[in-house]
Amino acid sequence: MPVLHERIAADLRSLIHDGTLAAGDRLPTEQDLMAQYRASRTPVRQALQTLANEGLIDTATSRGTFVREQRPLTLHAARYEREHREESPADAYRSELLAQGRAAGQTFEMRIVPASEAVASRLRVAEQSLVVQRRCIRTVDARPSSVQDSYYPYDIADGTEILSPNDVKRGIIAVLAEEGHVEVGYVDEIRPRMPPQDDERRLLQLGPGVPVLDQIRTAYTAQRPVRLTWNVWAADGIRLVYELGDLRAMHDEPR
Amino acid sequence: MPVLHERIAADLRSLIHDGTLAAGDRLPTEQDLMAQYRASRTPVRQALQTLANEGLIDTATSRGTFVREQRPLTLHAARYEREHREESPADAYRSELLAQGRAAGQTFEMRIVPASEAVASRLRVAEQSLVVQRRCIRTVDARPSSVQDSYYPYDIADGTEILSPNDVKRGIIAVLAEEGHVEVGYVDEIRPRMPPQDDERRLLQLGPGVPVLDQIRTAYTAQRPVRLTWNVWAADGIRLVYELGDLRAMHDEPR
DNA sequence: AAGTGGTCTAGACCACGGG
């Protein structure tokens, strides 16, 4: 038989998995659990920390411990259908959320910043040279879901709507294309990262110990990289899907 | 100023980041830290647990606490070059590791098992119907790196090398093609998952609290799904790269 | 045998949120 804190964790995990404790429900207090297991606070708190690490619960100081919503968002990062339908990415994002019964919101912000090493090497510009950063904080069901920073070389953005501080309805990719920068492909890097920087924690409203997922897309014309889109997702809230090849005949959704 | 355990964690984190403590080095013992900070064991252990969650250290019972190797493996899950060069996936994997100065190893195992719900829905076979499972445990630098389970519908595998208990040199995709099952595309699902099941923890030699990344590839012919390849990676040890579109002119490597 | 991390007890004080 495992040790006490593991038994407590296993018991609570079962209650959550079998639905006795549903999303949003409050768990027994630490005092309750101490009484129930005739244990001291240490193993009780260790069990709760384990579950918090698993993303099953959230603790709220002075209020209690609550079962976390477990509905990861599914996003098609590359989709056969879309490539052949000319929908703008922003619209695709919104319609994909709606299809999953989620409410999408976003805030925009435009800044001109010196390129960090990570941005410069991908856009192939000099470090510290100016790039346009368009930040989009996306919310799902009124909770922050991702921080998306898109970067453009300044020489490309200059004099275009890319410098607009607002959402560009037809999509930045279309703007780039009109300016003669037609994207022909992109490279996506997917990298889980252990707990985020403090500012990311705030933006995404993450508890400590919750990892994030970077999705870094570098888009190219036939000549050069023209766009870098850096998404940071809460790791336990996201599922990315890449569809490759000719899947016309295959359009069912795996679960 | 933050609380004690956060200061201890921050101090140790700095020592690791600035190289004072290098990969493989042993950290001060809990007793040392208690003396150094004139603290009790609780905040010391909490600090160490924080770092363990961040994937920075490993604790080894009775031996000490050690700085963890921090060199994520980069794998091209989809690559323009490869699609046009006809290298078998297994070879591509090995050569990619070699290019990063890593030593690759793998063990094979073949079993015939009833399809779980997750497998059945993706391969579009009945739940509990028989499928062929080929398990490949991959090691990098003599440490387990991923567990890869490939599943094939039994009617397709029957009478082919897919039932062989050994590695198939030219690759299973080639075998499938010879049998008339030519893959035309695939769907990849990328899903971070909070700490893994106990058996996965053992196979991947993961500490508690370390998340994993599922990469689930369902490959299709023009008619049906014929292959399901389910990779489980230690989340902090992997970076996946997808190259899409015509990137012939663009073949530099982002960092 | 000595030292290490893993587990657990029994207390304490605090800040914060809600009646």
Next chain:
DNA sequence: CCGTGGTCTAGACCACTTC
């Protein structure tokens, strides 16, 4: 004000590794 989780002290015993 009271209950909650967050932090911390000061001990204890254990299993295991290393010498």
